[in-house]
Amino acid sequence: MTSAPAHLSHDAIDLMLDDCETWAVVGLSANTRRTAYAIAQVLQAHGKRIVPIHPVFGTPDGPExxxxxxxxxxxxxxxxxxxxxxxxxxSEEAGQFADQAVAIGARGVWFQVGVVDEAAFERTRAAGVAMVMDTCPKIEWVNRSVRRA
Structure with missing residues (x-):
């Protein structure tokens, strides 16, 4: 069995999927065609509380x-x-959200498929916060079931 790359740590993935209940989803809006919406639904189906984070919520005409x-x-x-x-x-915008996650005391940071920022990964891990990049909770729930079989 080969070990996962550092940015796909099984320990970090397991911590977030098993022990973390409240997930802020940065980029989640009411647009049902966006991947963030579909993955937020998956998180809810797995019993997670989601918290939509998007600038649209700060506007008078935005949804609540x-x-x-x-x-x-x-x-x-x-x-x-x-x-x-x-x-x-x-990727070029993601690092600021990792820094904000550390600032608010989050236990984990998850960068979705295609989102990679090595400097943010190093800063976040150095702060003692679990982090994974370039993957998706939906994918990792499937991977874990195979890994544990």
Whole structure:
């Protein structure tokens, strides 16, 4: 059995999927065609509380909720603890959300498929926060079932 690359640590994945209940989903809006919306539904199906994070929630005409959960314009606006910050943003924009996750005391940071920022990964891990990049919870739930079989 080969070990996973550092950015796909099984320990970090297991921590977030098993022990973290509240997931802030950065980039989640009411647009049902976006991947963030579909993955937020998967998270809910696995019993996770999702917290939509998108600038649209800070506008007068923006929605207040997505998938039955109140949305917030920024991570700093969330008035309760967040366990995982799940990032659906371009790689060049993602690092700031990893830094914000550390600042709010999140236990984990998850960069979705195609989202890679090695410097943010190093900063986040150095702060003692679990992090994975370039993968998806839906994929990892399937991978874990195979890995554990």
């Amino acid at each position: 909720e997505v998938l039955g959960e109140r949305g917030y314009a920024t991570l700093a606006d969330v008035p309760f603890p967040v366990d995982v910050v799940d990032v659906f943003r371009r």
